[in-house]
Amino acid sequence: MSDAPAVTVPEAVAGLPAALAGLPDPRARRGVRHRLVVVVTAAVCAVVAGYRSYTAIAEWIADVPAATALALGIAPDRRPSEAMVRRLLQAVDPDLLSAVISGWLARRTVATPSAGRRAIAVDA
Template sequence: MLTVLAQLGRTAAPVPLADALALSDFLDLVPGPRGVRGRRYRLSALVAAAAASVLAGARSLSAITEWIGDVPAWACRALGFPTDPLSGTVSVPHPHTLRRLLVQLDGDALDREIGAFLTARAAPAGPGLRAIAVDGKALRGSRTRITGHITLLAAMDHTDHVLAHRGRTRG
């Protein structure tokens, strides 16, 4: 899961929170792995907070959870975390809650939405053609008696944004 968020970390983000808020519109399209009971936080708020921490420089799960715990209350409210109506405090998730969620998320769906966000965020290159590099690899040692080898194909533009990637088994 961190590899999907690492793509965000390679982008220039002068204002991580603003980018994470813009990303949350795309994250609403990611299917949630959690059941209806016991949900305290919106899925898009949790993943947007993780994305904001990665944009701010976090490179591990513990760094992500520390960043979320240290962020000011106004930023937590902006990300969509609930505010207690009586005390006015903002509750943030326990680090284990965030870890469990990130592990259970559909990586392909999250990758699609982050890719769509980065594509929408990228400024047009200007007039003319856009350069896209495409590369494919057959994974060594992936062939079994039952299945063929796994082939990976990726397309990337020259600003280091992954536009698409696919993996498939070949017979």
């Protein structure tokens, strides 16, 4: 058992939506049901949780509790489909996305107060 306090979604993704807000949305404005920031934030959370494929990411999004979905900005009864997640993530500029997420992670390591040893591991 760990003595570390539980980390909630708002704490875990603090600042990520703001960091992603500058990403250009590659989709046409017509028919957009889920904001780019919301889908990419959820996808980042899924990947951090160990889900790697588009199908696995969509399953994570579909399976999170309603409170988590709401914290991510997703209506619990209207979650993004696997096809939408896949198409959107494939259309986003990968270099720009990587730079935005890397910058966010770098700021998190500086902004997090040291309460013992903490590390953020990121596979490239």
